[in-house]
Amino acid sequence: MELCDILNYEFIRRAIAAGIMIAAVSSILGVFLVLRRFSLIGDGLAHVTFGSVAVVMLIGVSPMYITLAALPLVMLSSLAILKLTHSKRIQSDAAIGIVSSIGIATGIILVSLSNGYNVDLFSYLFGNILTVTQTELFLSIIVFITVATTVIIFYDDLLAVTFDEELARTMGIKTKRINIILFVLTAVAAVLAMKVAGIMLVSAMLILPPLIALQLSLNFKMTIIASLFFSILSVICGIITAFLLNLPAGGTIVLFNIAFLFLIFGAKKILPLPR
Amino acid sequence: MSINVISVENLTFCYNGLEVISDISLVVKKGDYLGIAGPNGSGKSTLIKSILGILQPQKGCVNIFGQSPTSFHQWNRIGYLPQRINALNQHFPSTVEEIVQLGMKKRNSVELKRVLELMGIAHLANRLIGELSYGEQQRTMLARALINQPDLLIFDEPTTALDPETREIFYSLIDEINRVKGTTIILITHDTGAIGQYASNLLYLDKKIIFSGTFEDFCASPDMTGFFGLDSQHLICHQHNKTENGI
Numbered sequence: 001m002e003l004c005d006i007l008n009y010e011f012i013r014r015a016i017a018a019g020i021m022i023a024a025v026s027s028i029l030g031v032f033l034v035l036r037r038f039s040l041i042g043d044g045l046a047h048v049t050f051g052s053v054a055v056v057m058l059i060g061v062s063p064m065y066i067t068l069a070a071l072p073l074v075m076l077s078s079l080a081i082l083k084l085t086h087s088k089r090i091q092s093d094a095a096i097g098i099v100s101s102i103g104i105a106t107g108i109i110l111v112s113l114s115n116g117y118n119v120d121l122f123s124y125l126f127g128n129i130l131t132v133t134q135t136e137l138f139l140s141i142i143v144f145i146t147v148a149t150t151v152i153i154f155y156d157d158l159l160a161v162t163f164d165e166e167l168a169r170t171m172g173i174k175t176k177r178i179n180i181i182l183f184v185l186t187a188v189a190a191v192l193a194m195k196v197a198g199i200m201l202v203s204a205m206l207i208l209p210p211l212i213a214l215q216l217s218l219n220f221k222m223t224i225i226a227s228l229f230f231s232i233l234s235v236i237c238g239i240i241t242a243f244l245l246n247l248p249a250g251g252t253i254v255l256f257n258i259a260f261l262f263l264i265f266g267a268k269k270i271l272p273l274p275r
Numbered sequence: 276m277s278i279n280v281i282s283v284e285n286l287t288f289c290y291n292g293l294e295v296i297s298d299i300s301l302v303v304k305k306g307d308y309l310g311i312a313g314p315n316g317s318g319k320s321t322l323i324k325s326i327l328g329i330l331q332p333q334k335g336c337v338n339i340f341g342q343s344p345t346s347f348h349q350w351n352r353i354g355y356l357p358q359r360i361n362a363l364n365q366h367f368p369s370t371v372e373e374i375v376q377l378g379m380k381k382r383n384s385v386e387l388k389r390v391l392e393l394m395g396i397a398h399l400a401n402r403l404i405g406e407l408s409y410g411e412q413q414r415t416m417l418a419r420a421l422i423n424q425p426d427l428l429i430f431d432e433p434t435t436a437l438d439p440e441t442r443e444i445f446y447s448l449i450d451e452i453n454r455v456k457g458t459t460i461i462l463i464t465h466d467t468g469a470i471g472q473y474a475s476n477l478l479y480l481d482k483k484i485i486f487s488g489t490f491e492d493f494c495a496s497p498d499m500t501g502f503f504g505l506d507s508q509h510l511i512c513h514q515h516n517k518t519e520n521g522i
Binding site: 159160163164170214217218219222 | 324327328329348349350351353355357366367368369370373374377378379380401403406
């Protein structure tokens with residue numbers, strides 16, 4: 001089967017389009033999160049998403065709208081992580097751990113209470129971008145436009161807060177507002193990324209592309225662009241490879257990200273790239 | 276009537292129920308050069324962070340240019356160099372140029388060039404901050420504090436880890452900014468010799484104010500002789516007199 005033949009399938013075209021949007025969103029936000037040492041927030045929010053999806057399924061929301069319906073709870077959880085982190089007595093990793101535990105515990109209890117929807121719920125654990133719906137594609141396009149516009153408008157403020165939150169405050173930047181924007185958008189990205197990589201691998205979508213870009217020693221704007229590039233490249237390569245070799249798309253995409261990371265590590269050892 | 280640059284009344288800040296600073300009152304007027312000294316954990320940085328609105332004190336009142344930190348909006352009038360920058364890790368992907376212009380609403384390439392040359396880091400403009408030595412990073416942060424030509428400069432232990440030559444250049448530069456432009460300076464340092472040499476007023480903290488006033492008052496105070504010991508008091512006063520007499 002040739003590459004052009006693959007693109008004849010509508011579900012493949014839809015998967016690649018949605019995958020590119022979600023990859024773009026998570027890789028842009030990931031740069032800010034990784035530099036602020038919130039790398040594992042994706043993992044935490046993915047666990048909350050598991051609990052939220054369980055709640056939404058229990059209520060009886062149509063499978064078409066499960067992603068959309070799970071969003072408010074995940075957004076609230078993201079803000080809870082932010083609030084706990086700012087309480088000063090709790091480190092960011094511990095705050096993520098607390099919220100994450102609540103999410104996964106709720107999910108497990110709800111699953112055990114109702115045997116009827118176990119199969120559907122567990123399909124979220126591993127994700128499948130090839131089953132992305134038209135609604136989810138539409139949602140991912142809206143989210144991409146929102147994230148791109150927000151980052152362009154608040155770029156200077158986001159950079160300052162990422163560099164040093166206290167210093168940013170003395171520049172007159174409304175750091176609380178910037179944090180809320182970043183964490184709400186991250187919640188949306190985590191819910192969407194779940195569809196691509198599954199709950200188990202959401203954090204990889206947020207962490208790996210920025211990590212690859214950071215190895216290249218570029219300035220801030222170019223780091224975001226490089227993160228975007230490697231994320232999109234991994235999604236395209238991952239979806240096509242997964243389809244051709246009949247592999248799970250989420251895992252394949254993540255392994256492509258890992259491959260690019262090691263490729264850069266290797267190139268830095270051989271070529272005179274900045275360390 | 277001119278407005279005080281900073282006024283603090285009965286400021287108390289507690290952390291985990293313990294008072295870090297207690298009942299602090301002070302006034303900083305336009306053109307003052309205030310040196311703040313005190314032992315580790317004496318509340319120097321806490322005082323500055325409370326003034327800048329980074330920390331919310333439990334008691335007391337702070338005004339910057341006549342306004343509370345929450346209603347104050349002219350932050351470009353203040354240049355602040357914190358004691359420790361959280362993001363100064365080796366992999367932070369920002370160039371010196373990007374860092375110096377942080378938070379600026381309007382980019383000004385002329386001003387950028389001027390301040391980079393002033394700090395002797397123009398040749399590093401496109402280098403990543405993480406690739407620089409600590410001294411170069413500190414000069415980058417100083418350039419950032421100076422770029423808006425602020426009316427108030429606040430430095431929290433700015434010369435830690437600078438070599439003696441760069442330290443002297445820094446103190447001379449700040450002194451010149453204070454004298455020529457009338458910029459108000461607040462300098463937190465353990466280097467009481469430098470405070471004696473350059474500052475016009477001294478605030479000595481140890482959770483509460485131990486001394487606040489001019490150097491003349493400090494040198495003439497028997498209380499301070501009792502507190503510091505004759506040798507330390509003499510050393511500080513000697514440095515100050517040397518500068519006053521242009522020696």
